[in-house]
Amino acid sequence: MAKNCHNxxxxxFSGDEEFPDLSLHNNHMAKVLTKEIYAKLRGKxxxxxxxxxxxxxxxxDNPGHPFIMTVGCVAGDEESYEAFKELxxxxxxxxHGGYKPTDKHATDLNFENLKGGDDLDPNYVLxxxxxxxxxxxxxxxxxxxxxxxxxxxxxxxxxxxxxxxGEFKGKYYPLSGMTDAEQDLxxxxxxxFDKPVSPLLTCAGMARDWPDGxxxxxxxxKTFLVWVNEEDHLRVxxxxxxxxxxxxxxxxxxxxxxxxxxxxxxxxxxMWNEHLGYILTCPSNLGTGLRGGVHxxxxxxxxxxxxxxxxxxxxxxxxxxxxxxxxxxxGVFDISNADRLGSSEVAQVQMVVDGVKLMVxxxxxxxxxxxxxxxxxxxx
Amino acid sequence: xxxxxxxxxxxxxxxxxQEYPDLSKHNNHMAKILTPAMxxNLRSKxxxxxxxxxxxxxxxxDNPGHPFIMTVGCVAGDEETYEVFKELxxxxxxxxHGGYKPSDKHKTDINPDNLKGGDDLDSDYVLxxxxxxxxxxxxxxxxxxxxxxxxxxxxxxxxxxxxxxxGDxxxxxYALKNMSDAEQQQxxxxxxxFDKPVSPLLLASGMGRDWPDAxxxxxxxxKTFLVWVNEEDHLRVxxxxxxxxxxxxxxxxxxxxxxxxxxxxxxxxxxMWNEHLGYVLTCPSNLGTGLRAGVHxxxxxxxxxxxxxxxxxxxxxxxxxxxxxxxxxxxGVFDISNADRLGFSEVELVQMVVDGVRLMVxxxxxxxxxxxxxxxxxxxx
Numbered sequence: 001m002a003k004n005c006h007n008x009x010x011x012x013f014s015g016d017e018e019f020p021d022l023s024l025h026n027n028h029m030a031k032v033l034t035k036e037i038y039a040k041l042r043g044k045x046x047x048x049x050x051x052x053x054x055x056x057x058x059x060x061d062n063p064g065h066p067f068i069m070t071v072g073c074v075a076g077d078e079e080s081y082e083a084f085k086e087l088x089x090x091x092x093x094x095x096h097g098g099y100k101p102t103d104k105h106a107t108d109l110n111f112e113n114l115k116g117g118d119d120l121d122p123n124y125v126l127x128x129x130x131x132x133x134x135x136x137x138x139x140x141x142x143x144x145x146x147x148x149x150x151x152x153x154x155x156x157x158x159x160x161x162x163x164x165x166g167e168f169k170g171k172y173y174p175l176s177g178m179t180d181a182e183q184d185l186x187x188x189x190x191x192x193f194d195k196p197v198s199p200l201l202t203c204a205g206m207a208r209d210w211p212d213g214x215x216x217x218x219x220x221x222k223t224f225l226v227w228v229n230e231e232d233h234l235r236v237x238x239x240x241x242x243x244x245x246x247x248x249x250x251x252x253x254x255x256x257x258x259x260x261x262x263x264x265x266x267x268x269x270x271m272w273n274e275h276l277g278y279i280l281t282c283p284s285n286l287g288t289g290l291r292g293g294v295h296x297x298x299x300x301x302x303x304x305x306x307x308x309x310x311x312x313x314x315x316x317x318x319x320x321x322x323x324x325x326x327x328x329x330x331g332v333f334d335i336s337n338a339d340r341l342g343s344s345e346v347a348q349v350q351m352v353v354d355g356v357k358l359m360v361x362x363x364x365x366x367x368x369x370x371x372x373x374x375x376x377x378x379x380x
Numbered sequence: 381x382x383x384x385x386x387x388x389x390x391x392x393x394x395x396x397x398q399e400y401p402d403l404s405k406h407n408n409h410m411a412k413i414l415t416p417a418m419x420x421n422l423r424s425k426x427x428x429x430x431x432x433x434x435x436x437x438x439x440x441x442d443n444p445g446h447p448f449i450m451t452v453g454c455v456a457g458d459e460e461t462y463e464v465f466k467e468l469x470x471x472x473x474x475x476x477h478g479g480y481k482p483s484d485k486h487k488t489d490i491n492p493d494n495l496k497g498g499d500d501l502d503s504d505y506v507l508x509x510x511x512x513x514x515x516x517x518x519x520x521x522x523x524x525x526x527x528x529x530x531x532x533x534x535x536x537x538x539x540x541x542x543x544x545x546x547g548d549x550x551x552x553x554y555a556l557k558n559m560s561d562a563e564q565q566q567x568x569x570x571x572x573x574f575d576k577p578v579s580p581l582l583l584a585s586g587m588g589r590d591w592p593d594a595x596x597x598x599x600x601x602x603k604t605f606l607v608w609v610n611e612e613d614h615l616r617v618x619x620x621x622x623x624x625x626x627x628x629x630x631x632x633x634x635x636x637x638x639x640x641x642x643x644x645x646x647x648x649x650x651x652m653w654n655e656h657l658g659y660v661l662t663c664p665s666n667l668g669t670g671l672r673a674g675v676h677x678x679x680x681x682x683x684x685x686x687x688x689x690x691x692x693x694x695x696x697x698x699x700x701x702x703x704x705x706x707x708x709x710x711x712g713v714f715d716i717s718n719a720d721r722l723g724f725s726e727v728e729l730v731q732m733v734v735d736g737v738r739l740m741v742x743x744x745x746x747x748x749x750x751x752x753x754x755x756x757x758x759x760x761x
Contacts, residue, residue, distance in 0.1 A: 006430050007430055007521055007526065008430040009429045009520070009521055009527065009530060010527030010528075010530065012529075013527065013529025013533070014529075017528075017532065018527055018528050018529040020528060020590060020593070021593050048389050048390050049387050049388055049389045053527075057589060060589070060590055061590065140388055140390055145390070146388045146390060146391030146394065146399055147391075147399050148390075148391055148394030148395075148398040148399040149390055149394070151398060176402070203588075203589075208441075208442060208584075209401060209402075209441055209442065210442065212402050
């Protein structure tokens with residue numbers, strides 16, 4: 001969906017006349033944006049032409065979501081986070097547990113620093129997965145990029161990924177060439193990204209020109225995947241059936257560093273800075289951009305009165321097994337780290353490993369009719 | 381603000397063929413007409429308000445084709461779009477509007493006395509009659525491109541103008557954002573209200589932005605005269621009623637429309653119009669009269685006849701489902717309306733509907749009796 005927020009005539013109207021009606025809204029942008037902030041920012045644009053109206057359009061068009069507190073804004077390029085910091089800093093603080101404009105973010109992709117994680121019970125933990133995103137410096141982001149840019153990103157990605165070998169040897173499948181059957185299979189295997197139907201994405205302009213320049217690369221084992229040009233330039237994913245998160249994380253770190261090395265050699269590093277860590281399209285993914293999670297059977301725990309409380313204390317979040325804005329099916333939940341910014345990759349995966357181990361123990365207790373009151377964790 | 385978003389300044393770093401859209405699976409007017417050379421000529425241009433070629437064509441790229449209709453695949457963002465991008469839009473207009481040339485002049489006739497007949501379509505078959513058109517308010521950008529401030533200003537102007545209508549046109553404005561879901565559903569079911577924006581044809585061109593801000597419906601107390609504000613065009617003006625008295629519908633249409641036009645002029649806001657394109661609207665398919673006059677008519681036999689499509693074509697009519705432009709027919713009931721918009725006057729187009737529907741009902745009656753319709757096949761209008 002296009003977003004034509006580049007209309008020059010809007011400056012003939014006052015800030016108040018242009019200010020969006022957010023009275024029915026409940027997202028981070030709507031909580032933070034004021035008429036004063038809007039008035040200050042409305043005349044600005046980033047060097048590539050992204051404006052505050054571009055930033056907020058998705059939040060204006062999507063007042064709220066039944067399952068998740070949405071961010072309601074996006075970046076169109078690396079400079080968005082600087083040009084619109086007056087809006088984005090408070091949103092980042094609100095979303096990332098009080099993260100301040102002066103805070104520094106730590107990166108740790110040394111998988112050896114993870115303790116345990118190779119023994120989550122596969123009777124409960126059906127699959128394990130770690131993903132992150134990366135943006136390529138010098139290109140604008142998916143809400144804003146042109147076809148030429150998007151194709152440039154795809155071409156670079158194909159070249160970089162083609163040079164991976166060993167356990168990472170694989171192949172690229174452009175979306176334009178895929179049959180509907182192939183595509184459905186990849187979606188059902190949880191390998192492929194959704195066709196763009198979520199209004200959260202379409203209203204931000206991320207579905208323009210679909211499926212041009214989009215595709216999926218995966219290794220022959222289908223345990224390491226890269227999505228090209230969905231919500232971020234790259235999404236890097238390591239996954240497998242069962243509960244061996246340690247192995248998943250090892251592969252994640254090794255593969256990611258290989259890729260980063262190759263992109264740097266081509267003179268296209270990833271967008272990163274010491275305050276925000278890795279720069280991604282959605283402010284919720286800043287920092288590590290990492291979501292480490294499992295699909296786990298918790299039919300009893302999930303109906304327990306303290307379930308939400310436990311998740312909060314463990315700094316974990318639940319989703320349905322279809323992705324960010326779906327419901328859970330059959331007592332199986334997607335449980336992952338809630339944090340992205342302000343803690344490292346290792347720290348976040350550690351929280352998942354420790355937290356899920358505890359929750360499975362709780363599930364087992366509840367199965368036996370025992371209480372879990374003595375096991376409720378402290379706030380991490 | 382330099383370029384369009386489609387307003388991304390980085391795109392000019394890429395060669396034209398690196399930016400050229402992949403239209404290999406596409407079947408719409410834009411995809412038929414656009415060439416790499418044309419794209420190269422137009423890609424760096426923009427209208428005074430900042431609308432670019434990529435803005436014009438985005439909807440056609442994102443919607444390769446439609447099962448029921450040949451879509452246009454491009455939109456205007458303001459009045460100047462039709463001039464700045466004429467290299468693309470003139471051929472699209474020509475293709476869509478039966479060979480209409482860049483030098484042709486369009487005639488306007490909203491004198492209802494010039495319509496012959498139309499008060500006697502058989503209500504056993506013709507369930508309802510309706511005439512609609514669109515109008516754009518000069519000085520504002522169009523729905524794909526307008527800002528919230530502009531849209532609200534169009535709404536405000538419309539409310540003021542419509543509030544001063546009187547007599548059987550006296551009515552009331554209902555802002556979409558204040559309407560309850562129940563009210564809204566009722567109005568949709570009565571065919572009074574416009575769809576919530578789910579059609580990707582509209583969404584991909586940016587017309588769903590900020591919904592439902594500054595959108596609304598005004599109607600007279602009888603619900604026979606309606607104005608939609610800020611849907612696909614600034615204004616859609618609609619006259620409708622049950623049964624087959626198209627003459628009365630058209631009378632009310634012309635009277636009401638003329639009054640509204642006067643009220644807007646009094647407030648120093650004309651409608652976008654020129655002698656080549658007639659009334660200027662968002663979709664190139666609605667240029668000229670912007671008029672769609674139609675009926676919901678029961679044609680279960682005729683619609684299954686092998687000659688149905690040919691009959692429609694010869695009569696210069698088109699069929700739609702009863703839910704609107706991109707829906708299917710239900711229960712043998714079709715929405716039959718004029719296919720043309722540009723190059724014919726309002727009176728001429730409504731005359732075609734009146735004469736054509738009368739004939740089609742005759743055909744239906746013959747087919748019911750098992751008779752042939754071969755001898756009443758019309759000539760190409």
